[in-house]
Amino acid sequence: MGLIVMKFGGTSVATPELITRVARRILATKKEGNDVVVVVSAMGDATDELESMAAKISGEPAEREMAILMITGERVSAALLAIALNELGQPARAFTGWQAGIVTDSGSPLRAKIRRIEATRIREALREGSVAVVTGYQGVTEDGDETALGRGGSDLSAVALACALKADACEIYTDVDGVYTTNPRLVKDARKIRAISYEEMLELASMGAQVMQARSIEYAKKHGTVIHVRSSFSEAPGTVIREADTAMEAVVVRGIAYDMTEAKITVRGVTDRPGVAATLFNRMAQAGINVDMIVQNVSEDGITDLSFTVTRPDLKKAMDSCLLIQRDIGAREIVADEEIAKISLVGIGMRSHTGVAAKMFDTLACHGINIEMISTSEIKISCIVREAQAETAVKALHTTFALDREGDEY
Structure with missing residues (x-):
């Protein structure tokens, strides 16, 4: 056949x-x-x-x-x-x-x-x-x-x-029998998604969802290979990963991913001048370290702080690389923080709907969760929060965006 x-x-x-x-x-x-x-x-x-x-x-x-x-x-x-x-x-x-x-x-x-x-x-x-x-x-x-x-x-x-x-x-x-709105082991009301776009699955995988490797989704998208994610332990249909269509775009938020395997490095008291960031991140590239989120504070008297995230396995190598150039970039100190988590909302419907970020930030604020870093794309919003608050954040956002309701998935 x-x-x-x-x-x-x-x-x-x-x-x-x-x-x-x-x-x-x-x-x-x-x-x-x-x-x-x-x-x-x-x-x-x-x-x-x-x-x-x-x-x-x-x-x-x-x-x-x-x-x-x-x-x-x-x-x-x-x-x-x-x-x-x-x-x-x-x-x-x-x-x-x-x-x-x-x-x-x-x-x-x-x-x-x-x-x-x-x-x-x-x-x-x-x-x-x-x-x-x-x-x-x-x-x-x-x-x-x-x-x-x-x-x-x-x-x-x-x-x-x-x-x-x-x-x-x-x-x-x-x-598991497919891709869920978030990890069903963490949120009992998480729902299986019948179909999801390559873009959404790529973002979820990149942001910490462990159903599939992100690079495999990139490869599938490039070559138009349709993927069916299923359970080894049942005959039930799973989740189809394929090109997006107009029906998929009606859903604002498709899912929530979280990643507790990242660490934050902050370079404090660095001179705010051209070339500092280039020197720092060229060093990261030379060491083979992938940098995720980057935030630079507003300069005060020509001095600023610069924070970025890496995977925890790369933290030691990244810190060693930073310390090698600390004097060159004029940094006062370099500190590492492993007690962080990244929470991400993903959905291609964000392209045509407003207010998603405001709703996310308001939900986190109502639960006393401080946002340390923010990163966005067309179909994704990510926030760095304290690791101890990650579970609360995921559950609250899952409820706020009604991902537990039947009939909202494609």
Whole structure:
């Protein structure tokens, strides 16, 4: 009937029993007459455990060796799943990223970008009637060095393979049955969204929603690959991620994301003159640090403060980089703050509706929540607040914007 790419996350393949269950689901899809390519993540928390082991040996392990370490988890789950399928009578072949022909750049071994996919061996397996089981999260450079595609990179592997193979469907299986208005574990009244635009999903993923990797959504949008996010543990329909339409734009706020993995750095008492910001953020770029939000205070007597946020894993490297240029930029002191959270409202309806920011700020004020930083785009408003107040903020905003009401989603 068609070619289906199915991706299963770590919770879906966390145990041998769950792997067998996933194999049965794949077999059912195959028996419907489909060719099937499967992408798998590492079992359960295997990637976190590998990272933790490395941290016990070195505070700053080399990225190349970390990439080689981190991609081993997916190989275990891919091999076991292929074994399970063969045990059920369905021929299956497991492929590593390089065997699948996923070629990446050589810029960052842990956050490599896909250049192209040479899926010759996968196509051969499909012609033989086998299910191709591919390790997610990894590829190989032109020079033969293995690379990782960044945390959550198995999503990107699946989307990229679906595009390269011109698949009829790309299904992402996880432990929730779709994309919700916010994390249903935090807000019990959160609702599943039937369809969401690439833009909205990209913003939610970038702002902390953990359903899918942001880079995978960018890739899907660029190539027009429709994604269906579903639960591994039920047959219920999930959430379709696709191009926006006019009906989607009627919803002002589609969802709320929160991120408690960021930290704030404040450069205090810096001279307010041209070139200071350039010097500071060039240093961040040279260190390979992604900067998120930036705020500069109003200058007083030629002196100002400049604050910006980075991910907590990058905090030490960012602070070290700042301290190296502290004298050059004339900063009085540089301080770090890890007790922050970012709360974001997302919706393409913001383009045509006014008052969203005012309503958000008023809600936070009514709950005694101070806003430390603000960032906006056409379809997003983000605020930095105290980490201890993040849960209160998300619940209050979810109620204020009526995201708990049926019938408001597309």
